[in-house]
Amino acid sequence: MVLTSCVGGAVVSAAPVGTPVLRSPAGGYEELFVPSGMGPIKIQVQWAARGGSSALYILDGLRAPHDHNQWTSDTDALRQFAGDNVTLVFPVGGRSSFYTDWYRPSGTNGQETTYKWETFLTSELPDFLAGYGVSRTNKAIVGASMGGGAAMTLAAHHRDQFRFAGSFSGFLNPTFPVWNEAVRAAMWDEGRFNVDDMWGPVGDLAWSRNDPTVQAELLRGLPMYVSAGNGTPGALDLPYGVGNTVNAMGLEATAAVGTGIFRDRVAALGIPARVEIVDGTHTWPYWGRALATARPMILDVLGAH
Template identity: 35%
Template sequence: MRVRKPFGRAGFGKRFVAAFAAVATIAGVGVVAGTGTAAAFGTGTGFSQWSVNGCGMPDVKVRSWSRPGNYKTVVLLDGLRATTDISGWEHETNVQNMVDRGVNVVMPVGGTASFYSDWDAPNNFNGQPYAYRWNCVISRSLIAGMDARGLRGPSGKYAIAGLSMGGNAALVIGANNKQNFSHTFSMSGYLNLSAPGMKSAIRVALLDADGGPWNADSMWGAPWSTRWYDNDPFVQINKMHGLKVRVASGNGGLGGYNAGQGPVEIVQGVPLEWLSLAQTRAFEVQALVNGVAITTDYPPSGTHMWGYWQDMMWRALNQGWFR
């Protein structure tokens, strides 16, 4: 998608097809990324529920698992269809059990279609009375709440990780808040939002998301606004020097977690992960060119679904990445 073709009928046609493919595939993010349907795994060790100031939004619910003596705390960001009851991470995975392996787990709840950013204006497509202020919540209110609960740990800084929509947000938030975050991790994220077709793709995905339609102009302004670049990990790469950066993506190949899925779910999840893989590989090259050290996780199979993201988190833990 990033190769620029010469002008002329053939070059334009290939660019148009690439852009159309991006729109058609990423629009499905709302269907499979962040949807919580399974029963929660239960509260587990050191469970607590609390709330933080919403920076002009309603207060934000936070669910956390912590244990004295743990060496790290990770903030987990949800996908496009994040729900308001509990995080998709709790709905669909067992990663809160990392608390028994030395890592506290913190899940802010909500953020549907927000990209976990501060929006320019309230969404005028659904009459939401306030502008999203998720960057403020995570970088200020949530940090203060975790600090008050003694969750920084011996390193003095936090980790942040997210999937799909939350993957690009985790990298951008980490890059802009290195005083509080030392580790940042994207799973199946879209890490080159400036690539041809991606702005249109995001626009279509927001129109489709739950509670919407959502207006991309309310989020980061018109397509030529610099705010799109401010929220693009590919463009913000040089702010990531000194962070422990990790990226992961499946390859669209079917694996054990696809057992029992219907054709529609597979058709949605496969191209989404192809697109994520292409963008994550592009980001990996961008990091290499700019001298930003990263670690990667490219499993031999995996579509855009929770089981594979759960495994990515446990591999990061078992490989010592949170240290």
């Protein structure tokens, strides 16, 4: 089976499935389609500048578009790592999915396929990228908002794959009473998705499994960068307008509470982690800045300078 990719708007053939490629391309950008149980999943890839095997998975937010990952359009992530020897991998799609394996399709919006994002990100995608010489084990994972908590959860449960995890304004304590209702409301607002079809009723073990604060012990020894804003707007909010800024202030104030709970939990357990609550709101420019802060840590851990 030969897969296709899009390079600069042109469709080209990718490597046949099962065909070994000894090393990834040195630099450049591609869009590939990866076979999965959910159907073909698009990924945007910026190859390591010098053909290295390390990778950084970058997860989108709750409103993840179907055609691109917002990190590639709303931040300078591609430019930040353009000269680095690490392959950036941006999964496309999965809005309101929390990048987790759902119990069943959402019964409130006609969804036909059950989300199985953990399976994709930790099995199907690394198997596919291995054909390009990308390591299954020398990887980092970060995300913003929905993707932030998911990055921490995936790293916690797949320590054999991820050597660094980062969360920027993430949902880090979804089992907390205020947060679980916030998750329900956010998913309903973004596509009429039903949280009960994702993790079952509150109290189901799936909630705890996907709560980075509850699973903090599994993160022991993993380099981490966790950040959130305190809800205070700044110059980076100006292009978004007053209405969006007010909404982003409220969302980020809530994210700061969850981040503080996570910070206190890892501190109580004696788990080293870099956790920062800084000025800022729930807006892409701040997440781009957080990624820039995390970049030296990621490169050091992966040996990807």
